[in-house]
Amino acid sequence: xxxxxxxxxxxxxxxxxxxxxxxxxxxxxxxxxxxxxxxxxxxxxxxxxxxxxxxxxxxxxxxxxxxxxxxxxxxxxxxxxxxxxxx
Numbered sequence: 001x002x003x004x005x006x007x008x009x010x011x012x013x014x015x016x017x018x019x020x021x022x023x024x025x026x027x028x029x030x031x032x033x034x035x036x037x038x039x040x041x042x043x044x045x046x047x048x049x050x051x052x053x054x055x056x057x058x059x060x061x062x063x064x065x066x067x068x069x070x071x072x073x074x075x076x077x078x079x080x081x082x083x084x085x086x087x
Contacts, residue, residue, distance in 0.1 A: 002027045002034075043074060 009023040042048050055063055 002030045005030070 005023055005027045009019055009027075012023075013019045055066070058066070
């Protein structure tokens with residue numbers, strides 16, 4: 001959808017000398033949506049980049065506590081992003 005919308009805008013702008021007011025905005029919002037969906041999938045699969053040097057030396061209980069702390073901090077960050085996206 002993003003590629004088609006931008007391609008349409010390029011053709012309109014350079015061939016027809018006309019550009020719509022919604023094309024760039026649709027592509028921008030679709031890209032933001034795609035980034036948030038990708039981030040949510042990475043959180044679900046624990047696929048984000050992380051430095052886990054210390055994890056090998058910790059017990060299972062300590063590792064679980066650190067994972068929970070990381071999840072809590074991620075939730076706080078998501079709530080801050082949600083708050084500021086509403087304003």
